[in-house]
Amino acid sequence: MDTMNETIKQAPLLEARNLTKVYEDGVKALDNLDLQVLPGEIYAMLGGNGAGKTTTINIFLDFIQPTSGQAFINGINANEEPLEAKTNIAFVSENVQLYPNFTAIQNVDFFVRLGGRHNYSRSDYETALNRVGLQSQAFDKKLKDFSKGMRQKCGIAIAILKDSPAILLDEPTSGLDPKAGKEFIRLIGELRDEGKGILMSTHDIFRAKEIANHVGILNNGILVAQKTQAELKGVNLETLYVEYMAGYMDEAEPSLVNNLSEA
């Protein structure tokens, strides 16, 4: 029984297998991407604009179809059975907007029920909003008066309440002030500790290093480096990342990439 539980626990919540996406204009946004996010793990995808991070997330959400390869959410093919797959995932976008004429509670209520959770009371919503650090005076205020940080908090509260095994975060800390960013990272750390599998795209190398169990660097759709948190301790990720971002390192110097991957 223990072995069986162990097996279930170790099945990836999010998995990309040879994921390739070539857009109609011929641009290759993803090239044979392989990655896995296990329960209780945070996987941070690092990369510049156009590296393929958002494309990966969009394929998991079935907003675009992969040219080849598969994306699985909790073992369900995200593009073949998208409705079924999406019951297992929560998503927080880069810039959570929600409905400006709804209050925080009304927005949370709508999106949480849309996520299939109908058994929450107002106090549950309040608890979740408190947990993400939203001031209680803001609960019944319309979203149009909210700052980006406050909206982002609502977004994460929705993800918490949806209580799905996997979470996708698209640049969740971009545009947040340092305090809000730190708060956000603390929260996703808590979610990870609850056993969620989190795939996060980010530019924020410092926070990625701080929180992620795995870091993958994407460049022009290729996963050029993949490291665990433990492995990162011995590597100057910042330098490496900046070099990749600046295009200093490419396929002409595969040894370092291989070294990184194998390290």
Place this chain on the structure above:
Amino acid sequence: MTKLLIEKELKNILLSPKFVATFLVCSILILTSVYIGIQEYHNAVTQFEANQQIARQDIEQASNWNRVRNIAHRAPSPMQVFVSGLHFDIGRLSGISDFQDIKLIRSPYSDETLFAIFRFIDFAFIVQVVLSLFAILFTYDAINGERENGTLKLTFANSVSRAQYLISKFVGIWLGLIVPLLIPILIGLLLIMILDVPVSGTEWISIGSFIGLSVLYITFFIGVGILVSSLTRKSSLSFLLLLVIWIGGVLILPRMSIMAAGQLVPVQSVAQLESKQEAFRRARWDQYSSQLSQKWRARSEEMSGMTNEERQAYRDDKEWEWLEEDDAARKQVQIDITDNNRKLIEETDNRKKIQEQLAFNLARISPASSFRLAAMNLAGTDIDMKNRYEESMRAYRDDFVEYTEQKQAESGNQGGFRINVSSDSGVKIDFGRDDQTLDTSGMPQYTAPVVTAGMAVSSSILDFGLMGIFIIIIFGAAFLAFLRYDMR
């Protein structure tokens, strides 16, 4: 899930500031138009009754039944409160007598030209122009606005199918716009009842059908808004496109189709018709004159070589025959002219009908025209209103003339007058009547032509059907567009 999405859509509309503003504007417009329409109706009824009374008194004051002239008035209809149609443009009365043809004259707008400039705002105008614009205002960003907002992505990060989303979107917006609009409409109907407008059962059916038609029309524009919003990425672009579509469909296309029909099927003007009639009349009389001259020449030739006495005897013998012959020829000329006039009028009328039909069919490309035509048919203020009234007035004229002739025969008064000139009393004109007024009891009363509910509905059924087809096409297109919509 669908229920949740519909609820959200409904709430999103009801909580938006633009809803409060548009709801207030619509309510004020609808209620004001109905209230003013009711006042207009009551004024028209008062004027109608007074005019009828005056017409009757004029008859009673007449010296005798010979050449008595009545006036028939178009009766005001409660339906004009909702759809004034051509009510203000068509003459409201016609003289009724055996010596003049029926012609509706003195339209309300010709009497009060000021109101003709900007025209009367009726309920049909509010639906056709204002509500369709509001439907676009609420739907131009239905899809692309959610994309710009990020809520589309967030919504579809859940197990929501595109079909479910689009149907919910449509139902939610539909309920959010139509149900609140029904409130001022129902208050308007209540006003009709409270302010004593006598609406018959048939008219209630027409009003109900008209409200149904309005709902279909607004539904169409909701569909157009969703379609264009599903075809574009930016709400600013969809708003611009919809505005162009709206201007084209509501304001330009109906007028263009009338102009196109005018070009494709030209119909001669009244002046052209009259000049043709005049030309024929002259030609025919000229022909008659020349034939008469020839005849007289031939008759003279017959008498050549005769002595004066023989000639006189021959003339005396033939005179009656010749007179009859000439008279018959003259009568034939009159008949020919009358026939030709009738033929020319018929030709023009037929051509007009073809032109009308073509114009209407072309105009029906735009649902705004379909709506307007069906609304006027339901209200009985359509293009046939003039014909219906003129026909019923012609029928009434026959009854009236028969009545006056009978009265005339009974009274024995031929309507002459006697002038006595005497050195004692001077000039005295005697109309041969006593001071009694004419007895108008039993005089046939003119009644307006009845448009039954069946007639009204059947004449608008084509436009109802077209509206239904338009809606199905638009929603099919919106559905296909949304299936391919890029959520990112």
